[in-house]
Amino acid sequence: MKYSANLLNMAHYLGKIILLFSALMLIPLITSVFFLEWNTVFDFLNSMGILGIVGTILLLYSPQSIGQLSWKLGMVIVALSWLTAMMLGALPYYFSGFWLSYLDCTFDVMSGLTTTGLSLVQDMEHIPYGINMWRFILTWLGGQGMIVLALVFLMRGLPGAFRIYVGEGKDERLLPNVTHTAKAIWYISVVYMLIGTLSLGITGLLIGQGPVRAFMHGMWISMSAWSTGGFAPQVQSINYYHSLAYETVTMIFFIIGSLNFNLHWAIWTGNRKEIYKNLEAVTFFTTSTILVTVALWELSKQGVYSSTLALFRRGYYTMLSAHTTTGFMTTYAQQFITEWGPLAMVAIFLAMLFGGSASSTAGGFKAVRIGLAFKAVLHDVKQLLAPERAIVVDRFHMGKDIKVEDRFTRPALTIIFLYFILWSITSLVTSANGFSLPEAMFEAASVTGNVGLSAGVTSAALPPVVKIMYILAMYLGRLEFLSFFVLAGYILSKLRRR
Amino acid sequence: MKLPARNEIQDNIYGILLEVAGASGLLLLGLLICFWAAGVGAK
Numbered sequence: 001m002k003y004s005a006n007l008l009n010m011a012h013y014l015g016k017i018i019l020l021f022s023a024l025m026l027i028p029l030i031t032s033v034f035f036l037e038w039n040t041v042f043d044f045l046n047s048m049g050i051l052g053i054v055g056t057i058l059l060l061y062s063p064q065s066i067g068q069l070s071w072k073l074g075m076v077i078v079a080l081s082w083l084t085a086m087m088l089g090a091l092p093y094y095f096s097g098f099w100l101s102y103l104d105c106t107f108d109v110m111s112g113l114t115t116t117g118l119s120l121v122q123d124m125e126h127i128p129y130g131i132n133m134w135r136f137i138l139t140w141l142g143g144q145g146m147i148v149l150a151l152v153f154l155m156r157g158l159p160g161a162f163r164i165y166v167g168e169g170k171d172e173r174l175l176p177n178v179t180h181t182a183k184a185i186w187y188i189s190v191v192y193m194l195i196g197t198l199s200l201g202i203t204g205l206l207i208g209q210g211p212v213r214a215f216m217h218g219m220w221i222s223m224s225a226w227s228t229g230g231f232a233p234q235v236q237s238i239n240y241y242h243s244l245a246y247e248t249v250t251m252i253f254f255i256i257g258s259l260n261f262n263l264h265w266a267i268w269t270g271n272r273k274e275i276y277k278n279l280e281a282v283t284f285f286t287t288s289t290i291l292v293t294v295a296l297w298e299l300s301k302q303g304v305y306s307s308t309l310a311l312f313r314r315g316y317y318t319m320l321s322a323h324t325t326t327g328f329m330t331t332y333a334q335q336f337i338t339e340w341g342p343l344a345m346v347a348i349f350l351a352m353l354f355g356g357s358a359s360s361t362a363g364g365f366k367a368v369r370i371g372l373a374f375k376a377v378l379h380d381v382k383q384l385l386a387p388e389r390a391i392v393v394d395r396f397h398m399g400k401d402i403k404v405e406d407r408f409t410r411p412a413l414t415i416i417f418l419y420f421i422l423w424s425i426t427s428l429v430t431s432a433n434g435f436s437l438p439e440a441m442f443e444a445a446s447v448t449g450n451v452g453l454s455a456g457v458t459s460a461a462l463p464p465v466v467k468i469m470y471i472l473a474m475y476l477g478r479l480e481f482l483s484f485f486v487l488a489g490y491i492l493s494k495l496r497r498r
Numbered sequence: 499m500k501l502p503a504r505n506e507i508q509d510n511i512y513g514i515l516l517e518v519a520g521a522s523g524l525l526l527l528g529l530l531i532c533f534w535a536a537g538v539g540a541k
Binding site for chain 1: 514518521522525533535
């Protein structure tokens, strides 16, 4: 009975998410109609039809959720939702013919949803507006979280909603009610998207783009910057615009995008001191300053970029793009391996792995975990140095003062450890398929941290095993392992019973 | 969805301005580091 109730609940939630995805395709569909791209209109109509049928069948099978969701089932639903979204969200890409295989399409969907930003698309300069719109919707949606979207539109008041919200790696609530939290996340994101579109649209006009192109690029790049996604409508990424103003505006947006939604909400609701008290903001400021200083010192010493402006527009931009896990590029991929030098490479590896903030659009193992790991070490050293009977009490600030305890530090250290393991395995798989170790380690850090910078490894010519490894690394990195482990455990336990 | 009150919108705007100012401050610091690094490279 319990087994069938679980299945019915899974079918119910997955059905809703699939229908939501189908409804979302209306936006690129309308875009295609506007730009008279009739082939793309049919690509989206076909995809919506398939998603509509699958979603309806699941909801007919299970019209209502049963009882309260368990933590385990919440996690399983999230892990399955992301896989289903990857498989079905790839349909318009496949129908468009701009990707060489269905695997490449799923790679790009996972890259978008996880806000990584690597792409296997062919002839990017000529893809239709509708398909581009779908790419950027996926990355923007991934930044906020699919489940957050579902909570706003489809799952209001459903029992156990918080349990699937946590499964997506957002473990804190901005407001006591999880639906209100999801709405607040959306409010912040939509406001920043509008401001970003306006400022980048105007910048585009000033650098000579036509009004339609300036507005569309402005909207897409702002969606991508805020989501720390890294997709761009041009192969050359931000380098295409050759504009200091464009680079500066995108930097401002991806820095803001990499902040914790709780921090945004605190600042937006009058608690402005939080910006310099918050452990995560302080850690991000510290690590980014140290890593940027090391990298720029090396880049300048090696003569890669010699002027202040070149260092700022190439070196600093790339380092911040890596640390916020955005992946916008103002350098050429091969430069990392041939020109950057060992110290700058170590700095960028670490920046990509450290990432932005927890409960933000960013990836990596997150500033709060670095801060907590540092606090844990400091606490242990203090305890060792203190008299034997003394009890050392340390605190950190995340909205309020919290005591440094094992229940906070241990999960942080576990996740950091798991990220390093995943990075190592991904590096080994890449290297075993014919790439040099620096290239492999760079690309592996980029997919594990959901960054999107590339040393030139990622292309449609990659062996399928590497593509699958990268999809898995992006997925695990984004969901922070837990939901996937629960899904794997759940499937194994069912198999063992048979 | 309930629209935010006027003072809430005011708080939101101050919050956005503070975040933009914070990010711009980080960029200024970056520019200073670039200036320093360019000096190191020139030696």
